[in-house]
Amino acid sequence: MAALSTSQQNYINEFNSKDYLNTSYRANGGLLLGEWTGFVLPNLHETFTKGGVKGDTLLDFGTGASIYQLLSACEVFDKIIVSDLLEQNRAEFQKWLKKDPDAFDWTHIIEHVCELEGNRENCEQKAEKLRSKVKEILKCDALKKNPFDPVIVPPVDCILSCLCLECPCKDIKSYCNVLKNFQELIKPGGHLLISGTLNGTFYHAGNKRFNIMTARKEDLEMAFKDAGYEIVKVVYAPRIDKSRMDIADFDGLHLFSLLLPPPSSGRLADLMLTSKSLSSHSSGRKRERKIQLFVGGGG
Numbered sequence: 001m002a003a004l005s006t007s008q009q010n011y012i013n014e015f016n017s018k019d020y021l022n023t024s025y026r027a028n029g030g031l032l033l034g035e036w037t038g039f040v041l042p043n044l045h046e047t048f049t050k051g052g053v054k055g056d057t058l059l060d061f062g063t064g065a066s067i068y069q070l071l072s073a074c075e076v077f078d079k080i081i082v083s084d085l086l087e088q089n090r091a092e093f094q095k096w097l098k099k100d101p102d103a104f105d106w107t108h109i110i111e112h113v114c115e116l117e118g119n120r121e122n123c124e125q126k127a128e129k130l131r132s133k134v135k136e137i138l139k140c141d142a143l144k145k146n147p148f149d150p151v152i153v154p155p156v157d158c159i160l161s162c163l164c165l166e167c168p169c170k171d172i173k174s175y176c177n178v179l180k181n182f183q184e185l186i187k188p189g190g191h192l193l194i195s196g197t198l199n200g201t202f203y204h205a206g207n208k209r210f211n212i213m214t215a216r217k218e219d220l221e222m223a224f225k226d227a228g229y230e231i232v233k234v235v236y237a238p239r240i241d242k243s244r245m246d247i248a249d250f251d252g253l254h255l256f257s258l259l260l261p262p263p264s265s266g267r268l269a270d271l272m273l274t275s276k277s278l279s280s281h282s283s284g285r286k287r288e289r290k291i292q293l294f295v296g297g298g299g
């Protein structure tokens, strides 16, 4: 088994789920309430309505113990898979799912999303809808080729990841590598939605400090293109309130809506050549047929 990086071991030992939720999202005072939620919730609402992103399964990568990012998604996906590196985060998420009295109270955030959706449902109905859509809570590690190893997750319609990839990735090269590995997890023609902060170097969960990769606009744009995604939409916003830079020092926010294009005919030829040269016996032929069928179906 590969050794854990310092960053992963640090997360395992030091990241307290409740401290993170309280620092970031507690009603009246969470650092990420206001500018972050005021940015990400309407943008996700729009992505999952006017933006037309929908499907059978959404995979949320690096969920932590957060639910805010799934509240609009649960309207347009049948199944949601959540995932995180940390056992403590997965357990904390499970508490919310099971309505444990000790679970974090997300009411203020759920109300915000209900308002965005025109109050079709009340808070309780909305929470129940999300609970009913979450089908799995998986362990993941962004730094592995298959982040769910040894589990094989069949390709999904959409991967969503908020405030996560800048934590494990030490630089833009490793970030781009993670994006490339994500391709195996997304159906061709499916979406990748990535949202996070710009130009930050650290954030706090309680009194513990976690360093992050400094994400610059131009580096992110380049990484998504280099990794083979088509940028459908990108939204940026500056950080206005800089009074608590000692808790997290980012100066802006971003949301990228990306498309994983179906393989072009040139790429199909490459795939078929690779497939043929990989095996000359019947399993190779089966694989070749599967690729042809799939491309035919995808356009």
Ligand SMILES: C[S@@+](CC[C@H](N)C(=O)[O-])C[C@H]1O[C@@H](n2cnc3c(N)ncnc32)[C@H](O)[C@@H]1O
Pocket: 008, 011, 015, 061, 062, 063, 064, 065, 066, 084, 085, 086, 089, 140, 141, 142, 143, 161, 162, 163, 164, 165, 167, 168
């Ligand atoms: C800043 S928190 C964001 C949590 C949540 N997505 C949110 O928006 O509130 C960063 C998350 O990244 C997770 N993380 C750190 N290293 C990771 C890795 N190697 N693979 C997957 N997740 C990781 C942490 O466990 C943590 O939940």
